[in-house]
Amino acid sequence: MEKELLVFENLPKGKEFRPITEILTEEKIRNFVQAIGTQNPLHVDKAYAKNSKFGDIVAPPVISYLLFRRSYLADANMPGGGVALKLEFEFLKGAKVNETLITQTKVLDSYEREGKKYVTLEGVTKNAEGEKVFVSRLHTIWPK
Amino acid sequence: MNKRINFDNLKAGNDIPPLYKQMTQEMINRWADAVEDYNPLHVDLEYAKKTKFKSTIAPGPLVICYISEMMNDWLGIGWIEGGKLLNIKLIAPVKPGDKISIRGRIKEKRVMKNEKIVECDVFVQNQDGIKAVVGTAVGLVK
Numbered sequence: 001m002e003k004e005l006l007v008f009e010n011l012p013k014g015k016e017f018r019p020i021t022e023i024l025t026e027e028k029i030r031n032f033v034q035a036i037g038t039q040n041p042l043h044v045d046k047a048y049a050k051n052s053k054f055g056d057i058v059a060p061p062v063i064s065y066l067l068f069r070r071s072y073l074a075d076a077n078m079p080g081g082g083v084a085l086k087l088e089f090e091f092l093k094g095a096k097v098n099e100t101l102i103t104q105t106k107v108l109d110s111y112e113r114e115g116k117k118y119v120t121l122e123g124v125t126k127n128a129e130g131e132k133v134f135v136s137r138l139h140t141i142w143p144k
Numbered sequence: 145m146n147k148r149i150n151f152d153n154l155k156a157g158n159d160i161p162p163l164y165k166q167m168t169q170e171m172i173n174r175w176a177d178a179v180e181d182y183n184p185l186h187v188d189l190e191y192a193k194k195t196k197f198k199s200t201i202a203p204g205p206l207v208i209c210y211i212s213e214m215m216n217d218w219l220g221i222g223w224i225e226g227g228k229l230l231n232i233k234l235i236a237p238v239k240p241g242d243k244i245s246i247r248g249r250i251k252e253k254r255v256m257k258n259e260k261i262v263e264c265d266v267f268v269q270n271q272d273g274i275k276a277v278v279g280t281a282v283g284l285v286k
Binding site: 094 | 165171174175177178179180181183184204205206208209210212213216217220221223224225226227228229230231232233234
């Protein structure tokens with residue numbers, strides 16, 4: 001079934017999306033690493049990463065964007081034509097291979113001004129122990 | 145890559161080791177597949193030609209990833225556990241073929257709660273010196 005569009009009317013301030021759970025498999029990390037082209041050995045070299053404080057490969061922290069986006073688009077599609085005004089990220093803990101990560105997005109702000117629809121979304125990603133791993137924020141002019 | 149940094153030697157105005165990349169449609173397509181974002185402005189050449197940009201453009205978050213990569217290569221663990229990208233603004237497009245440099249400069253360093261913190265101005269600019277992305281990166285020196 002085609003998902004509905006995520007429209008402004010469905011983004012009131014304070015709305016919380018349902019949490020999404022992802023297991024960070026080695027393949028997911030590898031795909032993301034290839035997509036951004038990093039060659040940092042902490043992300044690509046198992047032997048090197050074994051000797052780091054993490055003891056295994058860790059994901060590039062900007063994988064937080066992917067988890068964040070998936071969390072607010074789990075049940076709806078993004079309408080085209082929006083404008084990303086500002087993005088912010090906080091990386092708090094390394095996310096290792098096979099970690100379970102739970103991401104939940106909340107509408108931090110939502111208002112109309114001079115005919116434009118402004119929305120700020122914040123996604124918080126936690127690990128299985130409930131510790132914060134990433135925080136991602138997107139300030140946008142919402143398209144519809 | 146992320147050699148040990150001596151915090152005492154860091155000064156405001158110091159440059160972070162930059163990264164250089166050339167944007168290609170293939171890089172954009174790989175990103176689109178990874179994040180499942182097939183906005184035609186990024187992946188459909190015919191559609192994008194009719195927009196004000198006259199070509200496809202790279203998704204902003206992909207370009208922001210390069211800033212994180214620069215910080216990660218410089219600070220290592222102090223970026224992965226303690227990095228922040230703040231007030232990152234997308235101000236001009238990056239198009240396939242653009243040669244971009246990813247750069248940063250230390251604005252301030254401070255010690256808080258025994259953590260050694262560096263705050264940097266970061267930006268991505270194209271071959272014509274036009275800034276595409278600007279913002280602040282804060283990380284830890286470990």
